[in-house]
Amino acid sequence: MIDRRHGFAMAMAQILLLGLMLFVIAPASAYQLLGGKWSTLQLNYYIDGATYQSEIGSAANSWNYYTGNKVQLSRVYGQYENIRLLTANYGATSWYATAWNSPSFQSIPYTYSQIRINSQNLSWLSYSDRQEVVAHELGHSLGLGHTNLTGCILMKAGGFCAVYPRADDINGIYALYP
Amino acid sequence: MKTRVLSVITGLLCVITIAAGISYLASSNGQQIPESVAQERVIVASAKWIKDFKSLREMTTDSDLVVVGVVTDIGPSRLIGDSPEAADAAINAGAIPGLLVTDYQYKIEQVLKGKASVGDIITLTQTGGFWNGLTQYIQDDPLYELDERTILFLQDISGDSVLAPNEQKYTINGTPQARFRIIDGQVFPVMEGDALANELRGLSETDFVQMVLQVVAP
Numbered sequence: 001m002i003d004r005r006h007g008f009a010m011a012m013a014q015i016l017l018l019g020l021m022l023f024v025i026a027p028a029s030a031y032q033l034l035g036g037k038w039s040t041l042q043l044n045y046y047i048d049g050a051t052y053q054s055e056i057g058s059a060a061n062s063w064n065y066y067t068g069n070k071v072q073l074s075r076v077y078g079q080y081e082n083i084r085l086l087t088a089n090y091g092a093t094s095w096y097a098t099a100w101n102s103p104s105f106q107s108i109p110y111t112y113s114q115i116r117i118n119s120q121n122l123s124w125l126s127y128s129d130r131q132e133v134v135a136h137e138l139g140h141s142l143g144l145g146h147t148n149l150t151g152c153i154l155m156k157a158g159g160f161c162a163v164y165p166r167a168d169d170i171n172g173i174y175a176l177y178p
Numbered sequence: 179m180k181t182r183v184l185s186v187i188t189g190l191l192c193v194i195t196i197a198a199g200i201s202y203l204a205s206s207n208g209q210q211i212p213e214s215v216a217q218e219r220v221i222v223a224s225a226k227w228i229k230d231f232k233s234l235r236e237m238t239t240d241s242d243l244v245v246v247g248v249v250t251d252i253g254p255s256r257l258i259g260d261s262p263e264a265a266d267a268a269i270n271a272g273a274i275p276g277l278l279v280t281d282y283q284y285k286i287e288q289v290l291k292g293k294a295s296v297g298d299i300i301t302l303t304q305t306g307g308f309w310n311g312l313t314q315y316i317q318d319d320p321l322y323e324l325d326e327r328t329i330l331f332l333q334d335i336s337g338d339s340v341l342a343p344n345e346q347k348y349t350i351n352g353t354p355q356a357r358f359r360i361i362d363g364q365v366f367p368v369m370e371g372d373a374l375a376n377e378l379r380g381l382s383e384t385d386f387v388q389m390v391l392q393v394v395a396p
Contacts, residue, residue, distance in 0.1 A: 088259045091340025094352050095225035100274045114274045133226050140224045148371055157227035157353050
């Protein structure tokens, strides 16, 4: 009887221990990677268009600041740029902005990234929401994919709540660029 | 004997737990998004979508037109905001060309909401397309295919100065969440990964249509 109780207790203890280990080991992260990356995180960006320059600057600075300057996005005014942000009226599209990485999202290294911002759809957003859209696209330029985790800058749709990169976004950067 | 049996069960449970843990770790972190297209001359974008529907009711209520139908024709793609010469130069240089938009003819089989009739052919507009040997599309919203049968929740963009000046056109309502393929009588969301897609995936076409109709005319 004692053996039986002892065996049962041991079994439960082992299961609990393993479960606990898994919870400790298992990351809370939900970030997704596009499959490609840059060879460096010191990247130049160029703003093509007169509108939303301040929002774009704030978004770039937020990636620099919240990654502890692991990401170093610097604005250039004519020299070679790695990332080009174009703002134009693209009409009544279903999206606020898009990011295109070259040669492809899976490429290592990326050679170029282009972000297209639809001024028509951003016109009804607040400053901070516009900043969040740009920060989202810059996340793609850096190699991060969409996540469904609420509160992340890389949420694929709606839900303005991050403004600047959050822990999961930053974890993604550190995983991609160890 | 009982102790031995108990030990075996415990061992099995441990193995199952470890396997589940490894599986969880493999699936939850740093997973690469598969891309089903060849990289050569195919450019795929990622987008921040305008809308994020939490329910079929919300999506139905918010849409101008909800229809079942089929893509009958794919029009030529056109550039928005860039000249053809600049796009060609970009393609030849291996760079990223301008933004493409394509119109599709879509024949309505059933109207679930909105002003349209069965048999009408409407024009759908989608970002992406084909240009000089290059294919361009947005990751969550692959280009429509000929004979693709779908249930669509649409936004009327007629008169939009860029996409539909002096024309009647529709586009997907704020997110590819609003696009469902019908395959062998079952409904499949085009954009995966959110709770609504998980809820609706695999429903029969009949059940899905009934659910929409209940929202429109309860």
